Amino acid sequence: MNNFNPYYFLYLKKIKFYFSFLKNGLTNDIVFFEKINLSYLRLALFFLFFYSAFSFTAYSYNQSVKELDSLIHALELHQKEDTVKLSLYNSIVIRAIKNDNEMAYRYAKKGYELGKNLYPVRLVAISSYQYAKVLQTKGEHLKATQIIEHQISVFTSEKEISPPFLYHQLGKIYDETGNKVEALNNYLRAFESWRSYKHPLLTKEDFYESIANLYLESQQYREAQYYYEELSKWAIKESTNLDEDIYENKKVQATASQGLARIFIAKKEYDTALFYLQKSEEFCIGKSKRKCLLDTYNLYSKLFFIKFDYNLAKKYAFEALQIAEQLGEQQQIILLSIRLGDIYSAETSYDKAELFLKRAEKTALSLDNNLLYKQVYFSFANLYEKKQKDKMALSYYRKYLMYKDSVNNEVSIRKINSLQMQFEQERHRQEIDVLQLNQREKQLQQKAEVDRAQAFNIIGLIAVIALGIVAFLIYNRYRFGERTQKILQRQSHSINKQNQKLQNINEQLLESKKELNAINRTKDRFFSIVAHDLKGPLNSLKGYSHLISTFGDKLPKEEIISMATDQERTLDNLYKFLEDLLSWSRIQMKAVALEPKNIELKSIVDKMCEILMPQIEEKGIDAQCIDVEGKYVFADENAVFTILRNLVSNAVKFTPREGIIRVKAEKEKDKDENETGFIKISVIDTGIGMPKVVYKRLFRLDNKHSTKGTEGEKGTGLGLIICKEFVEQNGGKIGVKSKEGEGTTFWFTLPSKNDDYNSDSNKDKEVSTIKITGSSVDA
Numbered sequence: 001m002n003n004f005n006p007y008y009f010l011y012l013k014k015i016k017f018y019f020s021f022l023k024n025g026l027t028n029d030i031v032f033f034e035k036i037n038l039s040y041l042r043l044a045l046f047f048l049f050f051y052s053a054f055s056f057t058a059y060s061y062n063q064s065v066k067e068l069d070s071l072i073h074a075l076e077l078h079q080k081e082d083t084v085k086l087s088l089y090n091s092i093v094i095r096a097i098k099n100d101n102e103m104a105y106r107y108a109k110k111g112y113e114l115g116k117n118l119y120p121v122r123l124v125a126i127s128s129y130q131y132a133k134v135l136q137t138k139g140e141h142l143k144a145t146q147i148i149e150h151q152i153s154v155f156t157s158e159k160e161i162s163p164p165f166l167y168h169q170l171g172k173i174y175d176e177t178g179n180k181v182e183a184l185n186n187y188l189r190a191f192e193s194w195r196s197y198k199h200p201l202l203t204k205e206d207f208y209e210s211i212a213n214l215y216l217e218s219q220q221y222r223e224a225q226y227y228y229e230e231l232s233k234w235a236i237k238e239s240t241n242l243d244e245d246i247y248e249n250k251k252v253q254a255t256a257s258q259g260l261a262r263i264f265i266a267k268k269e270y271d272t273a274l275f276y277l278q279k280s281e282e283f284c285i286g287k288s289k290r291k292c293l294l295d296t297y298n299l300y301s302k303l304f305f306i307k308f309d310y311n312l313a314k315k316y317a318f319e320a321l322q323i324a325e326q327l328g329e330q331q332q333i334i335l336l337s338i339r340l341g342d343i344y345s346a347e348t349s350y351d352k353a354e355l356f357l358k359r360a361e362k363t364a365l366s367l368d369n370n371l372l373y374k375q376v377y378f379s380f381a382n383l384y385e386k387k388q389k390d391k392m393a394l395s396y397y398r399k400y401l402m403y404k405d406s407v408n409n410e411v412s413i414r415k416i417n418s419l420q421m422q423f424e425q426e427r428h429r430q431e432i433d434v435l436q437l438n439q440r441e442k443q444l445q446q447k448a449e450v451d452r453a454q455a456f457n458i459i460g461l462i463a464v465i466a467l468g469i470v471a472f473l474i475y476n477r478y479r480f481g482e483r484t485q486k487i488l489q490r491q492s493h494s495i496n497k498q499n500q501k502l503q504n505i506n507e508q509l510l511e512s513k514k515e516l517n518a519i520n521r522t523k524d525r526f527f528s529i530v531a532h533d534l535k536g537p538l539n540s541l542k543g544y545s546h547l548i549s550t551f552g553d554k555l556p557k558e559e560i561i562s563m564a565t566d567q568e569r570t571l572d573n574l575y576k577f578l579e580d581l582l583s584w585s586r587i588q589m590k591a592v593a594l595e596p597k598n599i600e601l602k603s604i605v606d607k608m609c610e611i612l613m614p615q616i617e618e619k620g621i622d623a624q625c626i627d628v629e630g631k632y633v634f635a636d637e638n639a640v641f642t643i644l645r646n647l648v649s650n651a652v653k654f655t656p657r658e659g660i661i662r663v664k665a666e667k668e669k670d671k672d673e674n675e676t677g678f679i680k681i682s683v684i685d686t687g688i689g690m691p692k693v694v695y696k697r698l699f700r701l702d703n704k705h706s707t708k709g710t711e712g713e714k715g716t717g718l719g720l721i722i723c724k725e726f727v728e729q730n731g732g733k734i735g736v737k738s739k740e741g742e743g744t745t746f747w748f749t750l751p752s753k754n755d756d757y758n759s760d761s762n763k764d765k766e767v768s769t770i771k772i773t774g775s776s777v778d779a
Contacts, residue, residue, distance in 0.1 A: 068095050083123055086114050093130045101137055108134045112147070125151050125163050132169055141177050145170065164194040168206060175210075180218060187211050208234065212259055221263045228263070232256035247286030254283035254292045261299050265306070273303055294323040294332060301339055310343050317343065334360045334372050338379050345383045353383050374403040402545075441505050448498040455491040530581065537574040541567060581718065594636040594729055598753050601631040601640075601665050601681065608644045612652060620657050626664040632753035633679050639726040640750065646719040647683040647746045654744065655687035656710045668749055678732065678749040686743040695736045695744075699724045723748070 075088045089111030097104040112131040115124035128151040135144035148170045155162040171186035191207040212227035235252035257280035264273035277300055284292035297320035304313035317339050324332040337360035344353035357380055364372045377400040384393035462484060466473050544567050548560065555563075605628050609616075616623050633640065644663075651661045661684070668680040688710060698720050727734040727748045738744035 068092065071095070081114060081117075083118055086111055086118060086123060086127055089114065090126050090130055093134065097130075097134060097137075101134070105134045105138065121151075121154055121158065121160070122163065125155070125166060129163075129165050129169055132173070136169075136173055136176065141173050144173055148173070161193055161196060164190040164207075166190075167193060168210070171210065175214065180214060184211065184214055187214065209255065209259075216259065216262060219266070221267055225260060225263050228256045228259040231259075247288075250283045250285050251288050251292065254280045254296070257283060258295055258299060261303075265299070265303055270303060270307055273299075277303065290323050290327060294320050294327065294329065297323070298332070298336065301336070305339065305343060305346075308346075310347050313343050314340065330363060330367055331372070334363050334367070334376070337363070338375055341379050341383065345379070345386060348386070350383060350387050357383065370403050374400055377403060438509070441502065441509070444498065444502055444505065448495065448502070451491070451494060451498065455488075455495070458487065458491070534574070537570045540570050594639060596635050596730065597637065598632050598634055598757055599637050599640065601633060601679070602628045604637070604641050604644060605663055608641060608648060611645065612648055615649070615652050616661070619652065619655070619659075621652060621655055622658075622660045624660065624662045626662055628663060628665045631665040631679055633750040634752065634754040634757065635730040635732075635750045636726075639730055643723045643726050643748060644681070644683070646723050647748075650719070650746070651683055651685035651687065651744070654710060655685045659686045661685045667752070677752050679752055680747055680749050682745055682747040684743065684745045689738045689740040689742050689744050691740050692738075695738045698736060699734070 071088055071092045075085065075092065078085050078088065089107050093104050093108045093111065096107065108127070108131040111127040115127040118124055128147050132144040132147045135141075135147070148166050152162045152166055152170075167186045167190035171183045171190060174180075174186060175183035187207060187210050191211070194207065208227045208231035212224050212231065215221075215224035215227065232253050235249040235256065257276045261273045261276040261280065264270070264276065277296060280296045280299075281293070284296060297316040300316035301313050301320060304310075304316065317336055321333065321336040321340070324336060337356045341353045341357035341360065344350070344356065357376060360372075361376050361380075364376055377396045380396035381393050381400055384390075384396060544563050548555070548563065552560065602625075605625055609623065609625075613623075648661065648663065655661060662682075664682045664684065666680050666682075668676045668678040670676055700721075724734050727750070731751050732749040734746070734748040736744065736746050
């Protein structure tokens with residue numbers, strides 16, 4: 001008996017479902033277990049035993065294995081290195097990637113290496129796409145990105161349209177590494193390419209769903225709603241009378257309805273969300289019906305829980321849990337168990353809530369997922385707090401904080417890895433530019449050699465003619481000599497021009513090499529500083545955690561609170577440092593778009609003073625504004641606010657109590673007392689000052705410097721670097737004057753008011769990109 005009877009799976013899933021509830025200790029009040037017919041259960045057990053003794057392999061799996069074996073056998077018989085063999089490699093990878101990732105990687109790599117020497121490029125592009133896809137599953141995102149970008153460059157060099165699936169895969173890689181801006185840009189490029197491509201290998205569904213999900217994750221609900229609605233319209237338009245197409249289109253409509261329901265739940269428009277969930281339930285038909293209903297019932301449960309309708313929330317949660325058990329969706333089982341625990345906790349049925357949360361905790365152990373641990377322990381802490389079991393609540397809350405920190409650290413590491421990947425890509429591009437310049441130099445050298453050879457040939461030909469017709473040359477000696485001299489002069493001039501071009505290219509190469517070396521040295525120094533700044537706080541946290549876990553029961557409560565306070569301060573400083581690091585990286589990647597306009601300085605200064613006034617008053621500092629009224633600058637408002645806030649915040653930090661801080665604005669003049677068209681803004685304090693050797697290195701990236709304030713205030717060392725970037729991007733300059741023990745003056749210049757600027761014609765335009773929120777930084 002080589003094939004399973006199809007009813008085997010039905011009985012197997014039923015039995016798994018019943019025994020899973022018995023194993024986790026669920027009572028009759030939780031599930032309606034008494035409704036199980038025991039004779040039916042015995043019959044199912046007998047049926048399971050009978051077929052288990054004689055059946056070992058599922059039919060669908062056998063079919064997949066047979067197809068793979070046939071393709072591998074055909075590949076072994078085909079010895080010629082041609083497009084047929086490349087197609088066989090691609091077919092093997094498509095089938096192997098679902099079950100055997102190592103096999104898929106092996107054949108994808110062979111197909112990619114073969115495709116480097118073959119044409120047409122469109123078939124080769126498929127092998128590159130498959131190889132990058134497998135590399136992504138193995139976590140090698142940088143290599144996958146380089147393969148896709150190289151293939152796109154091949155199409156660009158041949159002046160052909162790149163296939164949309166290349167951009168789409170590149171968007172997936174950036175999405176997975178956290179670079180949402182590049183992910184969205186590549187999805188949109190893929191969609192534009194798809195419109196004019198003959199054989200795109202993708203449907204409109206792939207683009208709409210990817211773009212809509214990205215906007216939903218970024219909380220840009222209007223854009224997400226547009227693409228989900230377009231997805232639904234497309235599914236209706238593409239529907240046919242074939243059963244297979246009907247099921248597929250209904251599945252797409254269900255996906256769109258679920259996405260719209262999530263949007264309106266997030267926007268708290270619950271009636272509209274309920275309408276789309278009802279539509280989603282209607283669309284759940286065909287092969288994927290149970291998976292579709294699982295997602296729909298999960299959203300139903302979430303919606304009714306938010307609306308405090310716990311009976312309906314429980315009903316849909318139980319239905320979703322039953323389907324998740326049948327499909328073996330472990331993560332959904334955990335999340336739904338947590339949901340049921342929260343519902344019973346809200347109903348004060350604490351014992352039932354505890355049963356479901358314990359089941360979620362037990363199931364989560366098999367997945368080793370920090371995010372799931374965090375959610376389980378948070379629900380446990382809330383439950384025991386309601387039951388007034390303070391020790392248990394405190395214990396689970398500590399576990400929640402531990403896994404919350406782990407999740408945050410994973411996010412931070414992923415962001416730093418993304419930055420590293422972008423730096424490596426930029427270095428790779430610069431190396432390609434250098435190689436292209438070298439290739440251009442070789443071409444020019446070859447051309448010069450050809451020109452020299454041509455010149456020598458001409459001279460030789462002239463000499464042969466001269467020897468053959470001596471008499472004629474004597475007769476026309478002067479005339480022919482003059483013509484020959486002109487030809488030689490032109491050839492010599494051409495050779496000199498080529499030599500001059502080669503010399504210029506050599507100078508450019510040397511300059512590029514120097515710049516590349518300087519960039520690499522600065523980057524290496526910067527990353528060593530970043531690693532040191534991350535290592536210190538993390539070692540401190542590790543020490544505190546070890547001390548509390550080892551001697552926590554012996555330490556007095558006051559000492560534990562003190563250590564917790566120190567840990568919180570350390571985490572705050574680490575979080576500020578990471579935010580500053582991300583702000584700097586956005587500036588470097590040109591992700592912060594400046595919008596210059598005419599702004600009044602006084603409004604910016606007032607806004608800044610309102611925020612920093614508690615710090616100023618706490619130290620008893622006298623803050624003064626001099627000649628700020630009536631001064632306008634033409635710059636980005638957020639950038640000016642960030643610059644002023646950082647400089648004044650620094651002044652407060654390094655000025656002792658009862659000191660003075662002045663913000664002064666004046667029109668900049670040159671040596672001849674002529675106005676330069678810039679406004680000079682100064683932040684003057686009577687603080688501790690700094691030696692000359694320190695302030696001359698303040699604005700350098702490879703010399704990140706941070707000093708404690710007069711009362712121990714800490715900074716990240718990146719604030720002044722970001723100020724310098726913003727000032728220069730707005731067309732100004734920044735500088736500092738200081739004398740140790742007397743105070744410091746930071747000044748910067750910005751362009752004056754632009755009278756030609758028309759606010760009506762420069763209104764903000766709607767841009768469908770990911771919103772990047774800036775953050776204030778502390779020097």
